[in-house]
Structures are given as C-alpha cells and as structure tokens.
Amino acid sequence: MVTIIDYGIGNLRSIEKAFQRIGATVLRTDDPADLRAAERLVLPGVGAFGACMQEIRDRGLVAPIHEAIAAGTPFLGVCIGLQLLFEESDERGTHEGLGVLPGRVVRFPNAQEATELVDQDTTSNGQALKVPHMGWNDVAATREHPLLHGLSPDPYFYFVHSYYAEAAEPADVLATAHYGVDFPAIVHRNNVLGVQFHPEKSHDSGLQVLKNFTSRVQVTA
C-alpha cells in the first residue's frame, strides 16, 4: 500500500495510475492519522514551493510527515516534493521547507528575474539555457541503491522545473543530472528519497523507480 499525500495541489491522477500500473494499492489522503499509519509515503508537488508548504501546514501535516520519516517509513518526494524536503526555497520570496535535508532550493543560474514568464540565459558553451528545464534528461547515479534497480546504465527521465535543490550534504545526492549546472536528480538519506523528475511521465524508467520504491526500498529506522 502506497499512501499519496493529497494536499489539494492539483492533479494526482497520473501518479496514482502509475503506482497502480506497477501493481501497488494506493490511498490518497490528507488525514494526519493515515500519514502516521502509512506503510510507504509519497509527497507529490506541483506549482510553487511556498503555496505547497502553506497547504501542508494548513492541513496540519508537517508533524505527521516528520513522525513518519522518524519512524523509518519509506518516503518519496516527487518534483516539488523533493524540494520541500530541504530547509528553504528562493522561489518567489523565501519560504521555509520541511528541513529534512540540509540545503536550499534555488533557481537555475543566471536566469533573468521573472519580469517575463520565460527566461533565457547562456550556458558555458554559448547555447541558450531555457528555463524551465523541461524534457528528457539523463541521470547519473553516485552510488548503488535499491531505488535504481533494473535501470539502464544511462537512464532518461522527464523533468519540468525551474528550481533545483542545492544539497548542503553531498552524501544526500544519490543521482545527478546536468542542465547548466549539475543538480540532484535523486536525493537519499536513510528512508527518505526524493526525485526531481516525474516518474509518472518517465515511461519504463519512471515505472521502474516506482516499482523499486514499493518493492525494494525497506523500512530503515
């Protein structure tokens, strides 16, 4: 059973269907009791960091999330859900995150401030760096982990984001991707995992990651 934290931030249907596709039973809930009782927890996220944190706070879910993590429940943050694990984000002001992992969430480098909805900047090789980082990018693991079981050596995942996490503790980075800078594509500490990409849009590689999360990642605390 996978418990998806449904805190009112948009369409969770795709991720629910993706878990069902790999044979998992899914509960979508914002009930703190369900979070505390969860076998495996998934924190999705779309939109702005600050708005997501606000919804989580308004529903009284900060403490249950911390308790579940402390209890060793396998935990997976997806996209903004990865970013929320960190201490702080620069997205439209400064917003406090869950603080499970040290570090802050910053915008891709040198991008213009959002006077326009789309920014442009230049990478070292002179090519325009388009923000958001949107599309298929390849991901390189820094070490072995059950979450990566069965993936091709150079797997591609589908990303859509303008901000990324600057992990203060390098050991928390399980895999990196490159877009102007190297950034964490997957973070990991004990029972806590986060993926910056969208596994539910990343075809077989994405489904494999979800399958690994439900069948290979074990309670660790």
Place this chain on the structure above:
Amino acid sequence: MPLAKRIIPCLDVDQGRVVKGVNFVDLVDAGDPVEQARFYDASGADELVFLDITATHEDRGIMHKVVRRTADEVFIPLTVGGGIRTVDDMRAMLHAGADKVSINSAAIKDPDLITRGAEAFGSQCIVVAIDAKRTGTDPLTWEVYVQGGRKATGLDAIDWAVEATRRGAGELLVTSMDRDGTKDGYDTALLRRITDRVSIPVIASGGAGTKEHLREGLTEGQADAVLAASIFHFRTYSVEEVKHHLKDSGLPIRLDHTARASA
C-alpha cells in the same frame, strides 16, 4: 548530455476516433486513440500530441474521455490541441490528464489567452501552434494562417512567434503549410528563423517524409523536437528506427526504454 531531442507522433482525432491511422494489424481497434497511444508509447515515443479535429463544441466531452483513458495508461507527456478557446477549456483538458494544451487560432484572436493560461497553469503547460506559409517574397517571409491553412491572418510568422513567447508560451509548434503532407521535409529556413529568435522549445511540424528530414529539422532547423504523423502512421519507419538513426548521427536521443519495468 543536453536535453534529449524529442520524437513526437501526432494523432488526429475526430469524435474520439483516430482519423489518419491505418494498418496497425496488431491493434484490436486501430481507430482507438488509446490503443495507438499505447503502441507509440511502447515503441519509444518521447511525447504524444492529440489534435482534436471534432467540428462541434458539443462533442468536446468525448475528447476529455479519450485524454483521460490515455493518461491512465500511457506514462509519457501528452499534449492536446484543437478547439481550446478559454482558460476553462485548458483547465478541463489538463484536468482530464493532458500535460500541455496547444492553442492556435484562439491565441491569434485573443493573444492575452496565452498569458492567462501561463499564469493559471505555468508556461510549461501552454503550447502555441503556428501554421505558417511562405509569402513568396524575397527575402523570405512567412504569414500565419488559421483554419487549417485556409485563412490568412496578415501576421508575420516570426513576429508572432516572438510575441507568443513574450506573452508566456512555453513551447511553439511550428507547422509549414507549404510542406504539410508533401513529404518533402520540414521548412528548415522557417524553423531556423524562429529558433534563432525565441528562448523556448520549438517543435518542427509539416513535411517529414524520411529519417533524414527529422534530422534536418533538429540540426538545420535547430528544433528541440520533431513531430510527424504519416511516416509513423503508415509505418514508413518506427519511432525506434528513427531514434537509432538520429542517435547515430550524434544527436542526444532517449533510447533507454527497451526494458519493460521488471521485478
């Protein structure tokens, strides 16, 4: 590696049925867009575009069902275009499971729709489709057409591409009306003119007949993605075959889909 160049099959859907697709012998129902989407998904497509060509507004609900069924089964990004005129239309399509919506004539009639859509859902959800036709002048210029290329708008295609970007489009789908259906290759001059001017991804469309055409769209045209309909529908090439060709010619291509999710 930079972002992978995307290969995007496009399906024309009328009242819930695929219009162009033929001869998929191994499909139970070749006219079912969900079946076709599943087929392309399995063959390594990076993304899918559904173009709803249903004429009447009353039948739009059928498309929502098609999108919902597809999104429930196909775990790659899905863009839906055709008949989207308001922010509410966008919301309904995104809610049904589309990742992006594509707007064309509605954006020309009301350019602020691009901005309202981008503000409501984020630029990454808003694709502006541009149908462009050469004017026959020297130096080259292109005019924007609507209604499937029947009606000229008087807009310069490059100016409109820049304007749509400025207003918040997250991506441009650029179709050459001169090349569409010809299999003579993309209008790479048009693509290059646009990709040189805008900071958002551009999808090449109209004219692909060979694997080399796809390569030209990505190299000479500098497009981020190539869209094709008939070469895939008529099985001139498989998506996988095309991707191997492009990868062999040095382009960044996603080719890791071969192993189905395993235990």
